[in-house]
Amino acid sequence: xxxxxxxxxxxxxxxxxxxxxxxxxxxxxxxxxxxxxxxxxxxxxxxxxxxxxxxxxxxxxxxxxxxxxxxxxxxxxxxxxxxxxxxxxxxxxxxxxxxxxxxxxxxxxxxxxxxxxxxxxxxxxxxxxxxxxxxxxxxxxxxxxxxxxxxxxxxxx
Numbered sequence: 050x051x052x053x054x055x056x057x058x059x060x061x062x063x064x065x066x067x068x069x070x071x072x073x074x075x076x077x078x079x080x081x082x083x084x085x086x087x088x089x090x091x092x093x094x095x096x097x098x099x100x101x102x103x104x105x106x107x108x109x110x111x112x113x114x115x116x117x118x119x120x121x122x123x124x125x126x127x128x129x130x131x132x133x134x135x136x137x138x139x140x141x142x143x144x145x146x147x148x149x150x151x152x153x154x155x156x157x158x159x160x161x162x163x164x165x166x167x168x169x170x171x172x173x174x175x176x177x178x179x180x181x182x183x184x185x186x187x188x189x190x191x192x193x194x195x196x197x198x199x200x201x202x203x204x205x206x
Contacts, residue, residue, distance in 0.1 A: 051087030052150040055079075056139055057116070058157035059096035065158050065182040065200075072205040074156075079180070079204055080114050083154060091146050092116045095135035097123040140165050152176040155194075160187025167193050180204070 057076075066074045076094075083089060094111050098104070098120040108118050121135060136159065147153050147169040155162060158181035166177040170193075179186070179194040191197045 051152060052090045053083060053087045053152045053154060054091040054143075054146045054150045055083060055089060055093070055116075055154045056143055056156070057092075057094040058135060058139060058155070058159060059094050059111075060135075061157045061159055061181075062200075065185040066205060069182045069184055070205055074200065075204050075206045076111060076116070077114055079156075082204075087152070089115065090150055093119055093142060095119050095121075095139055097121055099123045136161050143169060147173045147175050150175060152178060154178045154180065156180045158182055158186035158190065160189045163187065163189040163193040166190070170195060 062074050066072055080089070080092075092115055094116040096108065096118065098108075108120070111118055119135070119138060121138075139155075139157075139162070143153055143155070143165055153166075153169060153175050155166070155177070157179070162179075166179070169175050170177050176195045177193070178196045178198060179190055180198045180200055181190065183199040186197075186199075
């Protein structure tokens with residue numbers, strides 16, 4: 050049975066599905082689709098923590114589905130911008146996990162991950178799949194993936 054690891058850039062998926070479709074991503078449907086393809090040996094969702102009730106319920110739902118949740122505090126800067134970037138954490142976890150699985154699935158549209166996917170494909174001969182909103186996914190990330198899955202109606206609430 051194929052071993053699969055899933056890594057979710059939660060903020061990226063939240064904002065891209067909201068901006069492109071005005072809808073939320075269906076993590077339960079994603080889990081069902083991927084688990085039909087093999088054994089999910091690792092599934093991590095990376096998010097910011099604001100401690101409001103709606104977000105706590107969402108985090109609990111992710112855990113109930115089967116995701117391990119990694120949280121960083123939400124930091125509001127004095128200029129109004131926010132910080133909560135998980136790129137380095139995701140990269141480290143993917144590098145540590147890729148050697149033990151057949152497929153790495155990344156949910157993000159962030160082009161910063163293109164080098165990571167190229168590296169794990171070359172070094173570990175894994176299949177590197179990406180799920181992202183087509184209009185908001187970096188071309189370099191699509192090109193670096195073994196398989197690109199555009200997020201559409203089937204994976205939205």
